[in-house]
Amino acid sequence: MSGAGGQRGFFSGYRSRIVPVPDDLRGLPVVVEAWGWLGSAGGFQVVGVTRPGGRYTEKRAGQSGAMREKAHILLEPGECEEVRIIRGTHMAGRWKVRFLVAMSVEAMPSKVRGGASRFFQCPAPGTRIAAQFGDAGGRLGVYDERGRCIRVLAGRGHRFDDVVTVPDVKGLLAVEGPELKWGPLTKWSLEVVS
Numbered sequence: 001m002s003g004a005g006g007q008r009g010f011f012s013g014y015r016s017r018i019v020p021v022p023d024d025l026r027g028l029p030v031v032v033e034a035w036g037w038l039g040s041a042g043g044f045q046v047v048g049v050t051r052p053g054g055r056y057t058e059k060r061a062g063q064s065g066a067m068r069e070k071a072h073i074l075l076e077p078g079e080c081e082e083v084r085i086i087r088g089t090h091m092a093g094r095w096k097v098r099f100l101v102a103m104s105v106e107a108m109p110s111k112v113r114g115g116a117s118r119f120f121q122c123p124a125p126g127t128r129i130a131a132q133f134g135d136a137g138g139r140l141g142v143y144d145e146r147g148r149c150i151r152v153l154a155g156r157g158h159r160f161d162d163v164v165t166v167p168d169v170k171g172l173l174a175v176e177g178p179e180l181k182w183g184p185l186t187k188w189s190l191e192v193v194s
Helices: none
Strands: 010-013 016-019 030-036 044-050 057-061 071-075 083-087 095-101 112-116 116-120 128-133 140-143 149-156 160-165 172-176 186-194
Touching: 010 016, 016 044, 016 160, 030 044, 057 071, 071 116, 083 095, 128 140, 128 149, 140 186, 149 160, 172 186
Parallel strands: none
Antiparallel strands: 010 095, 016 083, 030 071, 030 095, 044 057, 044 083, 112 186, 116 172, 128 160, 128 186, 140 149, 140 172
């Protein structure tokens, strides 16, 4: 395990490990950016770890994207002090995680596509977004600065295309799964429409 390249909040390794959430991020909503490298097609699990009163507890947080696809996993404030990385059974490559303050994620580009859960800064109110989700469906939600879902703009458990209008809220736009929110999804795309 290492904080590779001197980057604060960045860790990588080959074996299953427990990685601490950086002290300055505890108490804030945190996005864990999780991805693998070549040979990591199966991905890996990210599990939140707490030790209240010395008692070890785990709660599933999410899963990495496949190969180099980055998945975003949201941790609510105080949800865990550490995350446990559990390698996939057929994972041959290196795992990588990076901890980010949730409200510092990038703005949504005018056109973006992916195959895993992602967060973006919410576009301006009134912005219209064409959303397309593959066979397993997905959900487009809005999260506030506390890391709580405050509105679902669109979502289904099967393939769909929809056009949504961003409401007058401040927060994050989340591309997530319909049930197991954070991890790999079928292909999705978002595009700002006029």
